[in-house]
Amino acid sequence: MDYGESTMFDLLFTIVLGVAVVLGFLYLSARKEANRIDEEKQMVFQEKQIVLDFMHDMVEALGEGLSREELFQRIVHAAILSSGALSACVFERNADGKLKGAAVEGLFPPQRALPESSKVKLTTRAKFIEQILKSEVLEMGEGVIGEAARSGEVILIEDGAADDRILRHDDPSLVVNSLIAAPILFRNQLIGVLAVANPSDGLSFNENDVSLIRSLAEQAGLAIHNSALLNLQLEKKKLDVDLSLASNIQQMLLPAEYPRIDSLDIDAYYIPAQKVGGDLYDFFPLSDNRLGIAVADVSGKGIPASLLMTICRTNLRHFARLFDSPSKVLSELNRSMAPDMRGDMFITMTYAVVDVPHGRITLSRCGHELPLLSHRDAKTGIYVTDSLDSEGMAVGMVPSELFDSVIEEKEVSFESGDIFVLYTDGVTEACNEEGIEFSGGRLADVVKTLRNRSARELNQGIIESIDRFAAKASTYADDITLVTVKRT
Numbered sequence: 001m002d003y004g005e006s007t008m009f010d011l012l013f014t015i016v017l018g019v020a021v022v023l024g025f026l027y028l029s030a031r032k033e034a035n036r037i038d039e040e041k042q043m044v045f046q047e048k049q050i051v052l053d054f055m056h057d058m059v060e061a062l063g064e065g066l067s068r069e070e071l072f073q074r075i076v077h078a079a080i081l082s083s084g085a086l087s088a089c090v091f092e093r094n095a096d097g098k099l100k101g102a103a104v105e106g107l108f109p110p111q112r113a114l115p116e117s118s119k120v121k122l123t124t125r126a127k128f129i130e131q132i133l134k135s136e137v138l139e140m141g142e143g144v145i146g147e148a149a150r151s152g153e154v155i156l157i158e159d160g161a162a163d164d165r166i167l168r169h170d171d172p173s174l175v176v177n178s179l180i181a182a183p184i185l186f187r188n189q190l191i192g193v194l195a196v197a198n199p200s201d202g203l204s205f206n207e208n209d210v211s212l213i214r215s216l217a218e219q220a221g222l223a224i225h226n227s228a229l230l231n232l233q234l235e236k237k238k239l240d241v242d243l244s245l246a247s248n249i250q251q252m253l254l255p256a257e258y259p260r261i262d263s264l265d266i267d268a269y270y271i272p273a274q275k276v277g278g279d280l281y282d283f284f285p286l287s288d289n290r291l292g293i294a295v296a297d298v299s300g301k302g303i304p305a306s307l308l309m310t311i312c313r314t315n316l317r318h319f320a321r322l323f324d325s326p327s328k329v330l331s332e333l334n335r336s337m338a339p340d341m342r343g344d345m346f347i348t349m350t351y352a353v354v355d356v357p358h359g360r361i362t363l364s365r366c367g368h369e370l371p372l373l374s375h376r377d378a379k380t381g382i383y384v385t386d387s388l389d390s391e392g393m394a395v396g397m398v399p400s401e402l403f404d405s406v407i408e409e410k411e412v413s414f415e416s417g418d419i420f421v422l423y424t425d426g427v428t429e430a431c432n433e434e435g436i437e438f439s440g441g442r443l444a445d446v447v448k449t450l451r452n453r454s455a456r457e458l459n460q461g462i463i464e465s466i467d468r469f470a471a472k473a474s475t476y477a478d479d480i481t482l483v484t485v486k487r488t
Contacts, residue, residue, distance in 0.1 A: 071227050072103035075220045080105055085196035091145050092192040101133040108197055109174040111143045145193050148181035154214050155181045158204040178204040182217035186225040259285050267455035269482040278305030279424050279479040289356040292320045295422040295483050296349035312347055326351045326364040327409040334395045334403045341396035348394045350422050361414045367394035374419040374447050385444040420485040426478035430470045438469050455484040
């Protein structure tokens with residue numbers, strides 16, 4: 001081989017070797033990149049699995065019906081297990097917009113300096129730290145926790161010793177080496193902040209840990225919202241059951257049928273504004289030809305009004321059988337009930353006794369709407385509709401001495417063709433779109449116009465007139481009660 005051939009061979013060998021080295025380097029780089037991708041895939045898979053386990057844990061917690069505090073405690077426990085942190089804490093945003101410690105596990109460092117005098121009050125350090133954290137109330141933007149809450153962003157502290165936002169405690173067990181604070185949000189509404197401190201391996205948290213805690217905080221926000229929604233639905237369901245029960249009891253207390261007394265045509269119409277109303281009407285025979293009639297309105301609505309109405313009905317029937325005088329019955333009713341009634345509750349009522357043989361009605365009012373009497377005027381022979389006025393104050397509003405001194409009794413004739421109408425303020429105060437009330441005057445006009453109809457037809461005509469006036473035929477702002485008695 002001459003010199004030229006040798007040189008050419010060496011050049012080719014060098015080129016081949018160089019190519020081999022480059023290919024080897026590329027191969028190693030590709031393997032390294034493949035390994036890195038595999039590691040990242042593995043970490044993503046692990047994070048996904050951790051989040052799925054956390055979601056499953058939250059679903060179980062909701063199924064167990066845990067309280068909000070117990071749910072927060074479950075969240076910090078899951079955060080420690082998932083992240084390998086030594087401690088974790090949740091600060092909840094309260095109604096004042098501040099952050100209050102809600103749950104803690106491990107020796108999570110308090111965010112404010114510890115009071116010296118309080119250190120000896122508890123037997124264990126962990127219990128002491130827990131009490132301190134749960135009593136802390138932080139302002140928005142205060143410290144790392146407050147900053148995460150205000151910004152809505154996850155904060156990573158890799159080196160606590162070099163970060164001025166970290167509070168230094170004298171206790172070495174409360175030193176922050178590394179910390180992550182993640183806001184707990186639901187639809188951009190702040191619920192609180194989840195924080196974990198100090199990895200158990202002694203290293204610092206990294207971006208992978210940040211991603212994990214961010215995911216846990218997102219799922220925690222969803223779980224807390226669902227917990228509140230579930231509790232609200234359970235409370236509503238329980239309330240609906242209670243209301244339905246109270247409504248059934250109330251319907252049982254209202255007369256199922258009207259007394260049959262010769263020459264009297266009786267009808268009642270009752271529409272509660274809610275499931276349970278505060279109106280009362282009642283009929284009860286006092287003798288073969290004497291009938292007690294009452295219409296009352298208990299202040300407020302719902303179950304409290306319904307219960308008070310029930311007590312009122314029981315007492316009314318009791319005293320009506322003991323005393324003939326309506327004013328005496330109402331006085332005894334007030335004397336019996338007023339001492340036990342709440343200061344913000346009272347009962348208005350009209351109680352009347354219809355005496356058929358003597359052709360008269362005797363009545364008393366305690367702050368109730370004026371009943372109407374449609375009758376033939378003795379001088380003109382024309383039928384008129386008058387309001388029957390008598391003084392009286394609501395049951396439960398004043399002491400018995402004042403109540404007795406004010407209440408009056410009124411007696412009117414009740415002849416053939418006369419109509420006696422009792423009602424609650426839901427009838428006269430029904431408003432149209434301009435806010436104008438139906439009023440007692442309009443009611444009197446309807447009674448006068450429809451006076452030749454039966455008691456039932458008259459009540460139906462009144463309700464139809466109210467519906468036309470108020471332009472709403474199905475819903476009312478207040479309970480509506482109508483009682484009509486016609487002398488045939």
